[in-house]
Amino acid sequence: MTNPQLIIQEHYAASGRGDLDGMVAAFAPDIEWTEMAGFPYAGTYRGVEEIREQVFGRLGGEWDGYEAVPEELVSVDDHVVVFGTYSGVFTATGKHMRAxxxxxxxxxxxxxxxxxxFTDTHLVRAAMLVDDGE
Known part of the structure; x- marks a missing residue:
């Protein structure tokens, strides 16, 4: 069996390369993926294709230079917790986000x-809001 921490490290490495197939290579067919309430893509998605379309497809289509950079990984048995930073520019507003x-x-x-x-959803949403001229 492959080490869970290595599997997750490989996911982030593929993400950094823009390799969507590599990002989902170790996903179980019935994977359950939950984006935090308040996040623009909030909800629970099931299955590789739904995640590709509803999460990664939207991030890639709506953000320039979107990144999820891992900084620390903690692994216990089957669980891996990753601390990191999101960044990117929301194309519709041109606003940069870092969370x-x-x-x-x-x-x-x-x-x-x-x-x-888990993330600061306010920082992400703020980059998506169009200024109202004030």
Whole structure:
């Protein structure tokens, strides 16, 4: 069996390369992916294709230079917790965003079965808001 921490490190490395296939390579077919309430893409998505379209597709289509950079990984058994920073420019407003995150990953049998995101949703949404001229 592959080390859960290595599997998650490989996900972030693929993300850094812009390699979507590599990002989802270790995802279980029935993976459950939860974006935090208040986040622009909030909700729970199930299955690789739904995550590709509703999360990664939207991030790639609506943001320039969007990154999720891991800075520290903590691994216990099947669980990996990642502390890092999001950044990018929302294309519709041209506003830059930088927000800290915590990701909780669950890996079983060499496959990612669950993901849950925690972040400052206000900072992300602020970059998406059009100034009203004030």
């Amino acid at each position: 800290r995150f915590v990701h909780h990953w669950t890996v079983r049998g060499g496959q990612v079965v669950r993901f849950e995101q």
